[in-house]
Structures are given as C-alpha cells and as structure tokens.
Amino acid sequence: MRHRVAGKKLSRDFDHRKALRRNLLVALFTHEEIITTEAKMRAIRSEAEKIITKAKRSLAKDDPAQAVHARRIVLAKLGNNREAMTKVFDVYAPRFSERPGGYTRRYKVGNRKGDNAPMVMLQLLPEE
Numbered sequence: 802m803r804h805r806v807a808g809k810k811l812s813r814d815f816d817h818r819k820a821l822r823r824n825l826l827v828a829l830f831t832h833e834e835i836i837t838t839e840a841k842m843r844a845i846r847s848e849a850e851k852i853i854t855k856a857k858r859s860l861a862k863d864d865p866a867q868a869v870h871a872r873r874i875v876l877a878k879l880g881n882n883r884e885a886m887t888k889v890f891d892v893y894a895p896r897f898s899e900r901p902g903g904y905t906r907r908y909k910v911g912n913r914k915g916d917n918a919p920m921v922m923l924q925l926l927p928e929e
Contacts, residue, residue, distance in 0.1 A: 809844050822848065823880040830885040830893070834924035836910060842923045846905055849923075852878060853904050856894035896928055 811818055825845045828835050830852075852875055859871030876886045897904050908922045 809840060811840060811844060820880075823878070826852070827879055827882045827885045829923060829925070830879070830888055834922055836920060836922050838913070839909075839919045839921050842907060842921050846907070846923065848878070850902065850904055852889060853893050853897055854902070856889045857898060860890070860894050860898065893925065897926075900926075 811821065813821060821841070822845055825835060825837060825841060826849055829845070829849055855871050855875055859868045862868060872886060872890060875889060876883065879885045879889075893904070904926055906924055906926055908924075910920045910922050912918060913920050
C-alpha cells in the first residue's frame with residue numbers, strides 16, 4: 802500500500818533522486834525552459850512553483866529577517882546555487898507578483914528516439 806507516500810522514485814536511490822531534482826530545478830531557473838521526460842517534469846513542477854511562491858511572499862513582507870530566511874531556504878533547495886537563487890528573487894518573483902499561481906507551462910514534444918519515452922518542454926511563463 803502507498804498510503805500517504807508522496808513523490809516518485811524515478812528508478813533512483815535517495816541521493817541520486819535528490820541530485821536530479823536539484824539539477825533540473827537549477828536548469829529550469831537558469832534557462833527558463835528545459836526538455837525532459839514527462840515523469841521527471843511531474844516530479845519537479847510542483848517544487849518549482851513552491852519555490853517561486855516562497856520568493857513572492859518574502860518580497861511582500863516588511864520584515865527583512867523573514868526575507869533572508871526565505872532566501873536561505875530557497876538556496877538550500879537549489880543546492881547552494883546563488884546564481885539561480887538570485888534569479889528567482891530578482892527576476893521571477895517580481896514577474897509573477899500579481900499571478901496567483903501556475904507559473905509553468907508544459908508542451909509535449911514527442912517521444913525520445915532511443916527508448917520512446919514521452920518528452921515534454923517545461924518552461925516558465927513569459928511576462929504578460
């Protein structure tokens with residue numbers, strides 16, 4: 802039974818799965834779009850949206866200590882990649898400040914040639 806078990810294993814052990822998620826999130830925030838398998842996209846999409854929401858909420862608060870705390874939390878989730886973290890807070894949080902959610906979009910791009918895995922493009926929405 803899988804009651805109350807969250808997340809997908811993606812045929813990897815814990816450390817490999819954690820590194821994969823961090824790498825995909827950093828790539829998404831650095832390049833604004835990535836092409837990956839549908840299963841990997843589903844594994845990171847909600848995490849990416851939660852990171853952007855955390856950044857948005859920290860900009861809205863007046864307390865600088867809470868803003869620093871939010872930056873440290875996001876930095877830890879992105880594997881201490883300061884470039885990606887600053888882009889989240891300086892570019893994406895102001896871009897999505899008026900949007901209540903749904904910061905990403907996915908496009909199906911067909912199947913991978915080698916193993917016929919369904920591939921998707923996950924991208925952050927552009928400015929409106």
